[in-house]
Amino acid sequence: MPQTAAEVLPRIALTMGDPAGIGPELTARLLATPENLHKAEVYVLTDATELKAVAAEVGVDVPVADEPAPGHAVLVGSGLSGPPVQRRTVSKAAGERVMADLLKALNLYRTGVVDAIMFTPLNKASLHLAGMHEEDELRWFAKNLGYQGTTSELNFIPGLVTSRVTSHIPLKDVAARINADSVLAAIRLLDDVLKGSGIPAPRIAVCALNPHAGENGKFGREEIEHITPGVEAARAQGIEATGPHPCDTVFIKARNGDFDGVVTMYHDQGQIAMKLMGFDRGVTVQGGLPVPIATPSHGTAFEIVGKGVAHLGPSQHAYDLAVALGRRNRQNRR
Template sequence: MIGITMGDPAGVGPEITLKAIAAMDPEGRAQTRVFGNGPTLEAAEAVVKTGLVPGQDFQLTDLPIEGAPLPFGQTDPRCGDAAFRFIEAAVRAAEAREIGCIVTAPINKASLNAAGHHYDGHTGMLAALTGQKGAFMLLASDKLKVIHASTHVSLKTAIERTSPERILETVRAGDGHLKRIGIAHPRIAVAGLNPHCGEGGLFGDEDDRLIAPGVKMAQDEGIDVVGPISADTLFHRAYQGAFDLVVANYHDQGHIPIKLVAFDTAVNVSVGLPIDRVSVDHGTAFDIAGKGIANHENMLEAIAYARRLVAGRAKGESA
């Protein structure tokens, strides 16, 4: 069983959730549980016209929203609070092993914070709800996978947080995740922080002083990792098959190449939590919400990845 959180009720989450479930076979629907709001899903069904009946054709944990259905495409604290409650309920279900993985539809950070839930996004929220200090964001596509040493912080803060220990932790997390999804011997490369990895100190010494020691620590643990490698060539090499995973040092260093080569298919995975979570890699798209035209391809990719994670865990537990 996987659980899909409906996301911000004013966004495209309800629509892509319904479209994705409609594309499943009966067995897939029977193994799907939505954490959302019935009236909002009914309003979305009126525009996407899948023929599905929430709570009948798939399981539904129906959480109330004052005034639902609320208008699509508008920031509203009630939507932010609802999105938080959907996620919280799914986390508790995952902790109780009622569902094997959470698939999250997009949330709106402005609505979330207006409702008093002060998080930088799903990853930080999930870490807090599960009592973890943090988690790693991994973006996965068929030909390129990237895990981030830092994400939603300023570039200055990302550089300040760079350390051998953080590089080691990120490499470890990525190595373990790839093994879970069936890559027995992951090949990992760590991107350089400065242009040309600092060019021997001409453009900064962080690569030699902070990144290379972390790579060496991971190598000493038996992990197949190299780096730092200049980022302007590394992502092309990984895309061509030289590496299974790239460690990016900050948000845009990893996000830009992934969104260039797999904008509609890449999924966002939270690594390092006691539960599994996968997400679409796009926003709430308020400009098209409620029109029935949102593309659900990314949601299908996220669901497929979630089922792969569940299968990998089941295989590991039976070994």
């Protein structure tokens, strides 16, 4: 009998992140949790030797199979074979392994094998040594997918999500990138992802750029000329968006449950608040791409590699989000 939509399991490509950091041990612990292997078909970019060694180090057992089977992971091999990478160290070799695995994960999506991708933490310095020179991973993903639509890093903590109109650019360039179209695009992207995560009618706050939301033009006109028209355009499309809100108070209201999501104008406007509210629970989604891609928001934590103390919470949240978005993506593709 054909599966119903509710019975269709999403298929997730899972990479071990930077092999020099805590990514491999987080991966093994995720896969050793029985519930996780019943939520999705998981295709892991490693081989049996590597996974067994990591699992033994952290004291867990990971059930594997050659084909998808309930409660088992499928090992599809790394995108790059070679000698082990030196741990706790920034290196070109680590960056090359990460990029090869991510390219293989993208190919698994292109060929219809998976519906979403999750990767454990990366190290930007190693990626740079290996040749990733885009603004961030999101632009690298978009380039390799040939995708030219709207993209934004989305940051999740339980109960709240942010998107950005601008991201990894100098502050001096932010105002020039803000216009009604870019504001509308960030609102629409956040609304779509929130709906995909299970919220039918998201409540979205949009930040101002200037102090006191510009105070009627006294401190800048971006709110009047660009941000307000973007919010109005979103509301005309049926999106429950409000603003521009002063950015020094909007996260207090969001923390109290008034909003499901906040659109910020630049990177730190949202990241400082989100990390204060939920650093140990944060997840980043590479928003706007045709394939959902999720990762924990923290780094590779070289100082605790192999000690068995890495907090699994953000990786678990990233996995659960990849499963939810992957399920929606698979249903849409079917």
